[in-house]
Amino acid sequence: MKNNFLIKQYISDKKMSIRHNYLSEQFNNPKEIFKSINKIVKFNDFTLGRYVDLFEKEFCKYQKVKYAVGVGSGTDAIFLSLKALGIKDGDEIITPTYSFYATAGAIAAAGAKPVFVDVKDDLNIDENKIEKRITKKTKAIVPVHWSGRICNMKKILRISKKYNLHVVEDACHAILAHDDKKKYAGNFGITGCFSMHPLKNLNVWGDGGIIATNNKKIYEKLKLMRNHGLISRDNCKIYGYNSRLDTIQAAVALKMIKQINFITSSRIKNANYLNAKLKSIKQIKLIKEQKKYKSVYHLYQFYCEKRNQLNNFLRSNKIDSKIHYPKPLHLHDAAKKFKYNKGQFKNAEKLSKKVISIPVHEFVSKKQLDLIINKIQKFYN
Numbered sequence: 469m470k471n472n473f474l475i476k477q478y479i480s481d482k483k484m485s486i487r488h489n490y491l492s493e494q495f496n497n498p499k500e501i502f503k504s505i506n507k508i509v510k511f512n513d514f515t516l517g518r519y520v521d522l523f524e525k526e527f528c529k530y531q532k533v534k535y536a537v538g539v540g541s542g543t544d545a546i547f548l549s550l551k552a553l554g555i556k557d558g559d560e561i562i563t564p565t566y567s568f569y570a571t572a573g574a575i576a577a578a579g580a581k582p583v584f585v586d587v588k589d590d591l592n593i594d595e596n597k598i599e600k601r602i603t604k605k606t607k608a609i610v611p612v613h614w615s616g617r618i619c620n621m622k623k624i625l626r627i628s629k630k631y632n633l634h635v636v637e638d639a640c641h642a643i644l645a646h647d648d649k650k651k652y653a654g655n656f657g658i659t660g661c662f663s664m665h666p667l668k669n670l671n672v673w674g675d676g677g678i679i680a681t682n683n684k685k686i687y688e689k690l691k692l693m694r695n696h697g698l699i700s701r702d703n704c705k706i707y708g709y710n711s712r713l714d715t716i717q718a719a720v721a722l723k724m725i726k727q728i729n730f731i732t733s734s735r736i737k738n739a740n741y742l743n744a745k746l747k748s749i750k751q752i753k754l755i756k757e758q759k760k761y762k763s764v765y766h767l768y769q770f771y772c773e774k775r776n777q778l779n780n781f782l783r784s785n786k787i788d789s790k791i792h793y794p795k796p797l798h799l800h801d802a803a804k805k806f807k808y809n810k811g812q813f814k815n816a817e818k819l820s821k822k823v824i825s826i827p828v829h830e831f832v833s834k835k836q837l838d839l840i841i842n843k844i845q846k847f848y849n
């Protein structure tokens with residue numbers, strides 16, 4: 469890539485009238501955030517600092533967790549968790565083959581082999597296929613709560629106990645998602661990893677991530693590891709990394725977390741509306757939610773016939789539909805050295821050809837949802 473941004477995508481996304489990107493609306497009055505940034509400048513509080521503390525404390529309250537560590541990104545949250553658990557070269561980590569590249573990337577960066585498992589029709593790891601993939605080298609499972617839909621953590625935890633494996637949750641899509649016992653995504657494993665990329669449900673003005681844990685030892689290790697292993701300015705306890713949550717991003721996150729209940733409930737309301745209207749279209753298959761589980765719809769996705777044609781049709785009608793993602797992880801060049809084959813994870817391969825995402829965020833109006841529904845009906849008629 470010649471430039472640091474995708475020019476073609478910028479241009480085509482700008483033409484959309486119902487957008488996937490809602491940041492202009494969300495930040496149309498950033499006065500309060502600028503006030504916080506002024507304070508940061510005044511106190512020269514540029515690395516870690518007050519806002520990182522304040523945000524970590526606030527996050528713990530929302531997440532109902534004892535400890536939180538702000539880090540550079542969701543990817544770093546996974547990477548640092550694995551490193552804090554002692555993952556090293558040659559270890560194997562079990563993870564779904566359907567996710568964003570960062571899940572496997574963080575595992576590989578930690579030195580381990582991502583051992584892929586197929587997904588179920590809800591795009592989450594198939595818990596019934598995990599045990600077959602465990603070897604003597606397996607050290608951890610990294611389930612992904614895809615699109616904010618919680619995995620079958622009961623079964624995954626049972627397996628992890630049986631084989632003495634760590635569970636590091638990729639909860640990057642899943643803030644406030646919970647199971648039937650109101651246990652939040654990110655609170656099942658030894659750590660839960662969250663991304664605050666600008667288009668995540670909890671978002672900042674650049675990159676940011678946060679790790680949730682109830683384990684004091686891991687918490688303390690993560691605090692060291694994100695900041696060069698320093699216990700004080702002149703004492704380095706272990707060699708670590710530089711992956712601090714940026715102070716300015718922490719100030720943004722502190723403001724945004726106060727809106728997370730509204731953001732979540734708006735997405736759920738919009739998704740329920742879409743589900744009710746789209747279910748009668750016979751060329752569409754909705755993704756089934758588990759009863760009593762609360763999914764937070766980081767994405768609104770369904771499966772459909774003539775997926776690429778529908779995507780083109782919606783986009784030509786200025787509706788910003790997207791494909792997340794057209795190819796599972798095991799089929800990418802990056803995974804070549806791990807020697808996976810086409811056809812090895814059949815469900816993920818099949819679903820990635822049928823899945824489509826349409827805007828579901830808090831700024832999509834009912835009128836716009838109706839327009840999307842109307843265009844989809846028109847396409848299939």
Ligand SMILES: Cc1ncc(COP(=O)(O)O)c(C=O)c1O
Pocket residue numbers: 541542543544567568570571612638640641662663664665675676677
């Ligand atoms: C499922 C999943 N895991 C991990 C990440 C990585 O997060 P970040 O972009 O903050 O590094 C993302 C980001 O999009 C993601 O979607």
